[in-house]
Amino acid sequence: MLTPSRLKLARNRRGLTREQLSKLAGITTRSLLAYENGTQRPSPDNLDRLAGALDMPTAFLRGGDVDEIPVEVISFRALSKITAGKRDMARSAGRIAVMLARWIDQRRALPTPDVPNLVGADPEKAAEALRNQWELPAGGIDNMINVLEAHGVCVFCVAMDCREVDAYSFVWNATPFVFLNTTKTAERTRFDAAHELGHLVLHAGAARPARGPQAEREADRFAGSLLMPRASILASGLRNASAEHIIAARSQWQVSAMALAYRLHELSLLTDWGYRAVCVDLARLGYRSGEPRGIAPEHSQLIADALQAAQPGPSLVAHAADDLHLTVAELETYIRGLIPAGGAVMHRRTPPRRPTLTLLP
Template sequence: MLTPGRLSLARKRKGLTKKGFAEALGVTPHTVLRYESGEISPPVETLERIARILNFPVAFFCAPDVDEIVSDAASFRSLTSMTAKDRDAALAAGTLAYLFSDWVDQNFTLPEVSLVDLKNENPEIAARSLRQEWGLGEQPIKNMVHLLEAKGVRVFSLAENTRTVDAFSVWRGVRPFVFLNTMKTAEHSRFDAAHELGHLVLHRHGGPSGRRAEDEANRFASSFLMPAADVIARVPRVHTLNQIIEAKKRWAVSVMALIYRLHTLNIVSDWQYRMFCIQASDHGYRTSEPFGVPKEQSVVWHKVLTALWNERITKKEIAERLSVPTSEIENLLFGLAGLIPNDNDRIKSSGLRLVSGSSREGR
């Protein structure tokens, strides 16, 4: 028996409209609408064709309803270049991450949530407050993903077909989730992670939306990654773009992000800001970085996958337990699923090992 919500989820994950899916399936759009509304259920042979077209196991469509992410609940990093199709595909990826997260919770102990509600705070003050709460001082943050995970945030990567979506975040009950497009530069992704952290602590219980919310999250991220006192002490004055390129190494941020931060701290003038932005653009620093840093990956998912492989549980078996394609697991876990083989050799075990939350805070 088809679960209507799962059909809609798989279609969106594939990036298909109802009309496009109907054409591929050889039925009318109205028939697809009736399938997804639960008015009718497709015959077995049609369900098998649906599974082939959408590249999901038949079992996926017959499993219980899923806790689907709705667009209003998610804070997206990018608003201007994102199409509805890209948004829906990203949200569908997030919903599949819920399935994996729930399965992991049944077998592992992961870090507890340690975020504070900073609604109505000035973003710069909120960033300083959170740094103080977490004992980070004024020092650069070595790894944003590790820091978020140590504080109980579930961090997942986004797949290739959602490349126009930089990042998004969402609260699911008391658990925060962040999704990062790791196809961007590592510096860009670090800023995205800090930006989404801003949404999580500033906008959990509502508040500004749209461009104002994005601006607040940007200001939070800039202050969180580049504390004012540290920047002023290290870069009291700037005369050339090369100084900025050299200075950015300390905070592992993009050239553009540091130019912006120097301007907000009045270290560079309006005229200098415009000049440095033009120079940086001419050098291609909006899409690439000089002295790039390594891409950040998840330490939590690395530990989980290592423990699973120690129990001889393959990524294929994980996918089968969740009734999803193996590729979806790989896409969500920063490619770390490649650590465990996709073979059919399984050894029965009495249970999974528990993974305790890491006390490392990414610094």
């Protein structure tokens, strides 16, 4: 039997209107509307057609009822520039990730969320308060993803077909979620992680979470302050630093050269003229569009542990996909980049059973 809310979730996940799904599945739009409203049940043949058109196992469409994540609780960047279709694709992907988080929690208990509610605080002071609460080291942070997960924040990838929305975050049933675009450089992904944490700290706890350019600037300030603490930067000896000095020093905080230059300017260690000159030099050296000789990508220990704890099957990811009634390709889109590509955790297979010897009388 079809679950109407799952049909709508799957349709939005694929970015399809009812008219588009009608053509793909060969089912009338009127019937699709009736299916989603729960006033009509599809025949087994039509259910199979829907599953095929949506590239979802039939079992997914038959699963338990799911509730939608409201648009207003998600910290989409530049929401006005995102089409409604892309927004709903990302929102639906986020809802499927909530299911994956529950699966992970059943195999490796998730830490209790420990994200402070500092709505209205100055971003720099909020970053300092969070550092104190989480007892982070005075200098750089080794692994932002692991730090987030250790404090109850679930971290997943932005689905490849939703990359236009960039990173985003929300709180669902008291659990904070952060979605990262892992196709970026590791430095920019770390900054995105800190930026989305800023939204969770500064905005998510409000009755009406702040949105728009001002909220984005506040999250950026929080991220810069968290990754590059004021005291650590002031003690670095980088006053009036050249582009070459900034490139050499960036690894201390594991940030991009451009982000470090901005932070130096923000703390008045670079003049307006000096900052502009450094940015020109960094752009000429390729640091505006990339991060030459950058750091290695960060990975999720929590997801790796949960996959390892799963009962052996054809592969760890295939086992998880089967449990969640997803295709392997769909599940991988939420963890790609967070697990080493082609690594043992991603594709470890069940060892072959050794033959037993039976002695006949």
